[in-house]
Amino acid sequence: MLDSGFIRDNVEVVRAGLRSRGLDPDRTLEEIATLETARRRMIPEVEALKRQQNTSGDEVARAKRLGQNTTEVQEANRARAQQIKQLSIQLDSIKHQLQQALLGLPNLPHRSVPVGKSADENVEVRRHGQPRSFDFDPKAHWDLGPELGIIDFERGVKLAGARFTVLSGAGARLSRALINFMLDLHTKEHGYREVEPPFLVNSASLVGTGQLPKFEHDLFKIAGDWDLYLVPTAEVPLTNLHRDEILDARDLPIRYTAYTPCFRSEAGSYGQDVRGLIRQHQFDKVELVKLSTPERSYDELESLTLNAEEVLRRLELPYRTMVLCTGDLGPSMAKTYDIEVWLPSQKTYREISSCSSAEAFQARRANIKFRTAGAAKPEFVHTLNGSGLAVGRTLIAILENYQEKDGSVKIPVALRPYMDGKEAIAPVR
């Protein structure tokens, strides 16, 4: 959420920022300006009446103590109470409309973000590792997995439906190994605190991080009389840990990591990545979240991105890091780096992590502030998050990049301690 005062004072900056996302914000901005003006006109009106009412009430109390007649004042107050109530209802309605309009606006891109219309205009910032050259045709994971007997697509469909999958044997073990490997790296070497949050969250949490009110169709909602949704990412519970709190500047930056399953309805993605594990309704992810002061937040974004990349470096998987252009940036985010891992079967780099700063956009929605000793007022924190990494896609990358001509898959050295020293997964006969 953008600050209405900031919008008022910087309409052109806001307009330009929203346009760079490919939006036409004129009508919304006009609506916001109208509501904001009305709000600021009405508040002093109502407050003046309340003040009269307070003074008058004190007079009644004083007069009653002296045993005087107060009927007239009381009559006047009764009328004024009615007036106050009516105006307050109007004012509340204006505030509500303003809030809804503000919640619907996306974040402004950071000035360092390249301007562009679509993912085609994202810019590569670095690349690591060489895609391996195969002396045979590398298979896709949707062939390798079943041949190894570790991914079962059919039974996933039987149990739940399309875009659900069963991992078993070495597949399930590899997934768990990856989760542990990632959590160990981030907690022991990168300074994150491990958290196990609820996998269901309420709507206030989802408003806080920006999934609601606009993107309800991407979520799985619990049926019945519950205000609960399956988490689409651990970003939601981790960022909301400090919702409605004022933190001490000395405790910042706060770094959290969590493993959670993630649930997404993937509405509107029909026909995309229908084969394999790339796009599922349920997938595992180790998430990184930071709360930072505004001054440090872009340094923190750089280090968070490197923390995520480190997973791929240790696993010796080739990747590249892209900075998303304005047109491809998620609504809540001011700047995003996507990390893309090489997939031999597709002969291309595919997204495996997304590391972003929301600046104060989420903090304003979730009301997360910090106080600096001696400062007059608390300030909003900056929130950052990134996948560190998406487990399913990492598993795919290992299968495809580490496959051998005989159909077996080697296990990356860094992962072997988590696999009882096992060096390879062999195909079933």
Added chain:
RNA sequence: GGAGAGAUGGCCGAGUGGUCGAUGGCGGUGGUCUUGAAAACCACUGAACCUGUAAGGGUUCCGGGGGUUCGAAUCCCUCUCUCUCCGCCA
């Protein structure tokens, strides 16, 4: 699922219709004292919004919403949450 109790400032805890934003304690910050520290003493110690360059001024907030009243932390209704006991359960 059944029965009961409760929700007040960072924390504990008073307050049952009229200067109550709210007594007191703890914690925190600053100061006095001390070579330093502790103790003791003194002062300060919430947030949001409106107005103002600022200093300042004003309004609101005692879990949320609604009601009664000239006036509500205090009375009524409702919702949410927490706790205790019973039942069930990993």
